[in-house]
Amino acid sequence: MKVNRSDWFVTASALLITLGAAFAVMLVMIFIMSETPGETIYYFFAGPLTNKYYLGNMFNSAIPLILTGLGIAFAFRSSMFNLGGEGQVYAGGLAATAVALPLPAAGAFFGITISLLAAVVTGAVIAGLSGFFKMKWRTDELISSFLISNALIYIVDNFITGPLDDPENNLLVTSKIAEQYWFKKIFLPSNLDISIFFIAIIAVLAFYYLFKTHQGYEMRMCGLNPEFARYGGINVGKYMILPMLWSGAFHGLAGAVAVFGTSHACYKGFSGGMGWNGIAVALIARNNPIAVIPAALFFAYLEAGAKSAMINADVTIEIASIVQSVVFFLITAQAIYNFVKFRRKAV
Amino acid sequence: MKSNKKLLAAAVIFLLLITPVLVFAGGQQEAEPEAPMVEKEEAPEKKAEPFALAVVVPGVTAGSPLYEQLVEGAQQAVDKYPNASMKVVELGFNQAEWAEKMTSIVATGKYDVVISSNPSMPFVCMELAGQFPDQKFIFVDAFIEGHPQMASFLYNQVEQSYMLGYLAGLITTSDMTGANADLKIGIVVAQEYPALNKMMVPGFLQGAQAVNADITLDYRVVGNWYDANKAGELAKSMVDAGVDVIGVICGGAAPGVFEVAKERNKYVMYWDDNSYAKAPGVIAGCGALHQTKLVSEVVEDAINGKVKFGTGVKLNSRDGYIEFIGDDPNYLDIIPAAMQAEHKKVVDSIMSGSLVLEVPEL
Numbered sequence: 074m075k076v077n078r079s080d081w082f083v084t085a086s087a088l089l090i091t092l093g094a095a096f097a098v099m100l101v102m103i104f105i106m107s108e109t110p111g112e113t114i115y116y117f118f119a120g121p122l123t124n125k126y127y128l129g130n131m132f133n134s135a136i137p138l139i140l141t142g143l144g145i146a147f148a149f150r151s152s153m154f155n156l157g158g159e160g161q162v163y164a165g166g167l168a169a170t171a172v173a174l175p176l177p178a179a180g181a182f183f184g185i186t187i188s189l190l191a192a193v194v195t196g197a198v199i200a201g202l203s204g205f206f207k208m209k210w211r212t213d214e215l216i217s218s219f220l221i222s223n224a225l226i227y228i229v230d231n232f233i234t235g236p237l238d239d240p241e242n243n244l245l246v247t248s249k250i251a252e253q254y255w256f257k258k259i260f261l262p263s264n265l266d267i268s269i270f271f272i273a274i275i276a277v278l279a280f281y282y283l284f285k286t287h288q289g290y291e292m293r294m295c296g297l298n299p300e301f302a303r304y305g306g307i308n309v310g311k312y313m314i315l316p317m318l319w320s321g322a323f324h325g326l327a328g329a330v331a332v333f334g335t336s337h338a339c340y341k342g343f344s345g346g347m348g349w350n351g352i353a354v355a356l357i358a359r360n361n362p363i364a365v366i367p368a369a370l371f372f373a374y375l376e377a378g379a380k381s382a383m384i385n386a387d388v389t390i391e392i393a394s395i396v397q398s399v400v401f402f403l404i405t406a407q408a409i410y411n412f413v414k415f416r417r418k419a420v
Numbered sequence: 421m422k423s424n425k426k427l428l429a430a431a432v433i434f435l436l437l438i439t440p441v442l443v444f445a446g447g448q449q450e451a452e453p454e455a456p457m458v459e460k461e462e463a464p465e466k467k468a469e470p471f472a473l474a475v476v477v478p479g480v481t482a483g484s485p486l487y488e489q490l491v492e493g494a495q496q497a498v499d500k501y502p503n504a505s506m507k508v509v510e511l512g513f514n515q516a517e518w519a520e521k522m523t524s525i526v527a528t529g530k531y532d533v534v535i536s537s538n539p540s541m542p543f544v545c546m547e548l549a550g551q552f553p554d555q556k557f558i559f560v561d562a563f564i565e566g567h568p569q570m571a572s573f574l575y576n577q578v579e580q581s582y583m584l585g586y587l588a589g590l591i592t593t594s595d596m597t598g599a600n601a602d603l604k605i606g607i608v609v610a611q612e613y614p615a616l617n618k619m620m621v622p623g624f625l626q627g628a629q630a631v632n633a634d635i636t637l638d639y640r641v642v643g644n645w646y647d648a649n650k651a652g653e654l655a656k657s658m659v660d661a662g663v664d665v666i667g668v669i670c671g672g673a674a675p676g677v678f679e680v681a682k683e684r685n686k687y688v689m690y691w692d693d694n695s696y697a698k699a700p701g702v703i704a705g706c707g708a709l710h711q712t713k714l715v716s717e718v719v720e721d722a723i724n725g726k727v728k729f730g731t732g733v734k735l736n737s738r739d740g741y742i743e744f745i746g747d748d749p750n751y752l753d754i755i756p757a758a759m760q761a762e763h764k765k766v767v768d769s770i771m772s773g774s775l776v777l778e779v780p781e782l
Contacts, residue, residue, distance in 0.1 A: 126527045130520060234611060234643040243540030243613040244515045245644070262527070262551050264520065340516035341644070384509055384524050 088357065091403040092371075099396045106388050113386035120381025121374055129263020131370075131377035133335060137162065137327040138369035139272050141351025143279050144200075144323030146360040150283060151316035152296040153204065154215040158324050158348025160222025161199050163229045165192035165325025166332045170339040171237065173250040181253040188254065189329050196325020197318045199225065204317030208310045214317065222348070233341045245341035256334040266334040279362035292316055324348065350397060356404040372397065471723045473498060473506040474531040478518055478538040479645075480510050483672060485693035486561060486711050490537045493715025497723065504723050507531075513645075515540075523548045526555050533722045537561045537711065539615045539782075542570060556729055558722060560714055563782055565732035573714060576736040577615060577691075578623035578777040579770050580707035583744040584689040585627025586766045587705040588665040590759050591687055593632050598685030602662030606638035608654050608677050610645040610670040614782045620691070623777065624667055630766070638663050645671035652676030659684045665704070667691070678702050687754070696750035704754045706745040714741050734779045737771045 107113040148155040169192040206212035237247040256266035283289040294302040295312035358364035535558040542564035563574035640654040651673035667689040668674040678699035687704040769775040
C-alpha cells in the first residue's frame with residue numbers, strides 16, 4: 074500500500090486539526106462546567122495513566138472498539154455503509170450469552186468457541202441482510218442497516234428483560250455465564266483480559282486480508298470504483314454482501330468479547346456507543362485495520378479520562394460524550410469531504 | 421503541496437498553543453491544596469480524624485426522589501462536622517458500567533465510607549469488596565447481612581404497598597367516578613427485581629384483597645425506567661381490560677400512565693414519595709420513605725464510628741421511615757371522607773403494630 078506524500082499531509086493535518094479542535098472544545102467545556110478546572114483537566118489527561126486499574130480498564134474498553142472499528146473499516150473500504158453496528162454488537166452479545174447459559178458444565182474451549190461463533194454468525198447475518206437487500210433490490214444499505222439495528226435493539230431488550238432475565242438480580246441483566254467461560258484477566262485489579270492479544274492478531278490478519286489477498290483487492294476495487302471493477306470482471310454483487318458479512322461478524326464478536334471478558338452477563342444496553350464509536354474509530358484510522366488499534370485506544374482514553382475526572386473532580390461523565398461527539402462530527406465532516414472529492418474525481 | 425504543509429503547520433501550532441494550558445492545569449493541581457468539598461456549619465461534636473464520604477447515585481440524582489433524598493441526607497450530616505467531607509458520584513444509566521465505576525471510586529482510596537441507595541448495590545459491590553477489604557459500604561433501600569464491610573437498611577415495602585393496595589381496593593369497589601364493577605387493579609413496573617416481586621407486588625395485592633378477596637391484579641413490565649410512551653400503552657391496555665386503579669413503580673415512565681389515567685378518569689397509586697402534585701386529580705394515594713432522615717442519621721453514625729458493619733436492619737413504619745401521605749390537599753380532594761376514614765384505620769393499625777406485615781426473605 075503506497076501512500077502519496079500529499080495524501081499523508083492532508084490526512085495528518087486534518088486529523089491533528091480534528092483532535093486539536095476536540096480537545097479545545099473539551100477545555101472550554103471544562104472551564105464552563107467545572108469549579109476547579111485545573112483539577113478537572115489534570116484528572117482528565119493524567120487520570121487514566123495514574124494507576125494499574127485505570128490504565129488496564131482503558132485498554133479493556135478499547136477491545137470492543139477495535140473490533141467495531143475493523144467492522145466499519147471493512148464496510149467502508151468497499152463503499153458499503155454499515156450504520157447498524159449498535160444492534161449488531163448488542164445482538165452478538167446476546168447470542169453468545171444465550172448459547173453459553175444452557176451450557177454451565179461444558180468445557181471452556183468448546184463453550185467459548187461455539188458462543189463466539191454464535192455471536193459472529195448473528196452479527197454477520199444481520200449486517201449481511203442489508204448487503205443482500207442492496208444486491209437484490211438496490212435498497213440503500215445505509216438506511217436498511219440502521220433500521221434493522223434499531224428494531225433489533227428492542228428485540229434484544231425484550232430477551233434480556235424477559236425470557237433471559239435473572240429474577241434474583243436487581244439489575245436488568247441475564248444470569249451470569251459459567252465461570253470457566255470468563256476470559257482470563259491479565260492486569261489485575263483491572264478488567265483487562267487476554268482477548269486483547271487475539272484482537273490485535275485479528276487486526277493484523279484483517280490488514281493482510283484487505284491489502285494482501287486477491288479477495289481483499291477485489292473488495293477494495295469495488296469500493297473505489299464499482300463500474301471499473303465490473304468492467305474488470307469482478308462480481309460486484311458479491312462484494313455488496315461479503316463486506317457487510319465481515320462487518321457484522323466483527324460487530325457481533327465485539328458484543329461477545331464485552332460479555333465474556335468484562336460483564337460476564339448480558340446487561341440491558343451494555344453496547345451503548347460501541348457501534349457508533351466504531352465508525353469514528355474507523356474514520357480516524359482512515360479505514361486502515363492496523364491504525365484502528367491506536368484510534369480505538371484514543372477513544373478509550375477519552376472515556377477513561379472523563380471517568381477519572383468525574384470521580385476525582387466535579388464534572389459529569391457526559392463530558393466524554395461531548396468530546397466524542399465533536400470528534401465524530403469533525404471526522405465525519407472530513408469523510409464527507411473526501412467522499413465528495415472522490416465522487417467528483419470519479420465523474 | 422504548499423497549502424498542505426501550511427495546514428499541517430497550523431495544526432501543530434494549535435496543539436503547541438494548548439499544551440501550556442494543559443501543563444499549567446496539571447501544575448496548578450499539584451500546587452493547590454485540596455478544596456473543601458462542602459461548606460461547614462457549627463459542629464455539635466468535634467472529631468480530629470478526617471472523614472471522607474462517597475455518595476454514589478446509581479443513575480442520576482435529578483428526577484429521582486430517593487436519590488435526591490440520599491444526597492440531601494448525607495449533606496445534612498456532613499454539614500454538621502468540620503472534619504467530614506463528601507463527594508457525590510453519579511453512575512449513569514448503563515448498569516453494565518456500575519461495577520467498574522464503583523471500583524474506580526473505591527480504588528482512589530480516598531473514602532472512609534461509600535454510601536448508596538438501591539437494592540442492587542450490595543451485589544454490584546460484592547466482588548470489589550473482596551479486592552478492597554478496608555473499604556466500608558452503607559446501603560439504604562437494600563439488604564445484605566453478615567458481610568463485615570457492609571451495613572444495610574431495608575424499608576419494609578410490604579407495609580407501604582399494603583397501605584396503597586388497601587386504598588386501591590377501596591377505590592375499585594367504590595362508586596367513584598371512573599371506578600367500575602370489574603374488581604381489577606393494575607400495576608406498571610419498570611423491571612422485575614426481588615424487592616418488587618417479594619414485597620411490593622404481593623403487598624399491594626394483599627392490601628387490595630383485604631378489601632375484597634375477589635380483586636385481581638393486572639401486572640405489566642415496561643422493561644426500563646424511562647419509556648413513558650410504552651408505560652402509557654400498557655396503561656391503555658389495562659384500562660381497556662377493566663382496570664380502574666394503577667400502581668406505578670416505573671420511575672420516569674410513570675407520566676405515561678398519568679396521562680392515560682387522566683384521559684380515562686382512572687386513578688394512580690405512587691410509591692416512595694409525596695408526588696400528588698405531579699398529577700393532581702389522578703394520583704389518589706402516595707406512600708413515602710423518609711430517606712433523608714435515615715441517611716442523615718446513618719451518616720452521622722458513620723462519622724462517629726457507630727455503624728455496625730455486618731448487619732442488615734429492616735425498617736418499618738413504626739420506626740418513622742415509612743408512611744402514607746394522607747394529609748395532602750390533593751388526596752383530601754379526590755378521596756371521599758368516609759373512604760379516608762376507613763383507610764386511615766388500616767394505616768393506623770400498621771403504624772401501631774396491631775397489623776403486622778413481615779418482610780419476607782429476599
